[in-house]
Amino acid sequence: MRNVRSSISSIARFLALMLFLLFAIGPLVWIVITSLKSADEIYTFPITYLPKIISFSSYQKLFSFAKFGIYIKNSLIVTICGSFGAVFFSIFAGYALSRIKAHEASKRLLLILYFTQTVPSFILMVPLYTMVAKLRLTNNLFILGGIYMVTVLAFCTIMAKSFFDRIPQSIEEAAIVDGCTSTQALYRIVIPLVTPGIVAVFSFAFVNIWNELFIAVLFLSSPNKMTVPVALNSFISKAGISWDVMGAGLVMALLPTMFIFAIGQKFIVSGLTEGGVKG
């Protein structure tokens, strides 16, 4: 009797897990399938669940007619500048916050960082844009990368701090007794120990910056500076969306985050649960 019950419950569990999997990846698989159909097949009814002939014509259109290669390059410039910068600054700030934990100031600083996560970001976009426009620095990919860096910096710092919190201060003190200066102790002993944290911070920054649309729409004006999300946005016209090119564009937009997620998933998960703020 007990065996019957436990096997029923494990079948139910298996079915539930399969339903979650289907719901999670179904829409993504559907976009990949769409991108591999010819335009004619996409627009025939009833729809086909698998392409009759696998066609890469959507991707050809995307890279020749829509010049998607340039947008990928732009997005990579912005994302790599922004996420490396965020990692660099948040390591030092996170370390410092973790080591002055005892001070009342540490709690206040953390609160200031947390607060930035709750504000609707659109309220700061226009003033920020006018500031940057006054300096004539709009339409510049490196400036945009810098702005992105700061938008993720608060959360990256919180995340980095939580990883440093796990490294006991006694390790550094021992290194200092052995003749290291405190800076050397940080570089040689502590930072190597928080490599998983650094991967988490980088992955988090990369995904968020790569995906961002509205700041880029505001700050980039010339078509050859567009990032991938801005380009996808420009594919939407009054006449509707050409789903062949859009499908291929979406797949290209998803690939880098899939790659990052595949590598950093374990670290992202621990970073999110430690830092615990952003969705």
Next chain:
Amino acid sequence: MKRSPLKINIAYLLPVGVLISLVIYYPILKGVVIAFQNYNLFNTKNISFSGLENFKLVVLDQAFPFLQIVINTLVWVFLSLILQFLLGFALALLLKKPFKGRGIYTSFVFYTWAVSGFAISLIWSWIFNGQLGLMNDILLRLHIIENPIGFLSDTRFAMISVIIANVWYGIPYFGIMLLAALQSVPIELYEAAKIDGAGSFTQLLKVTIPYIWPTIISTTLLRMMWIMNFPEIIYGMTSGGPANATNILSTHMLNKIYIEFNYGQGSAIGLIIMISLFVFAFIYLSLGTRKEDRV
């Protein structure tokens, strides 16, 4: 000369402090000021203080009925939140016990976390497409419907469609956070409950939920704030239409800024969002923590 550790730490913190003050806090303060100004992109020579005029115009706007937008916001936020939470919690419970291939499985089900709001809106627009959408095709084949539904163009279906897309996105967040919390529940508590004769449902109610209650309170609150500030999905799927059926405060703000270029009214809506979030957070935390004491 040896520098004091405190000074070094301050030096490490300084760049982040300066950058965040300059790029985040200063513009926020200016944005709050703009909410009380007559500020339109096409008329930047003529910016002046207008008191509460922007708030009045937003609330009394005939084309965008404020009451409807507030109700839509509440439906969007709470229905999305409840579904995300329940499904995320269920997923976390399913993943708690190890099984073969759990690592690769979680990579697949948690990946939607890394998809951008805008990409989600496009993916789901295609699925909910009125003529060629997958959803219509499945429902037609199963004979649940006889004619295709315009999910995003019909006022009856638009809100539920955007909420489904949002739930798809939000499950991993709760899955990740609650799974970590579940794994921290000491096994002895379950053993003690078993000795008392508690079944698995009673264990969930009497052991698991009370133990992870602080995580439930903090994750739901943060997620709620986040959903409220998250217009991307609706922007891409319906832009708040049809006939304001999916217009929420944050898409309304977005449209004011990006379409009407009316920054004053846009910022006023932003301030309304911020203040209501603070009030809500205060009430929620005081109720939530009292419940914790009771348990």
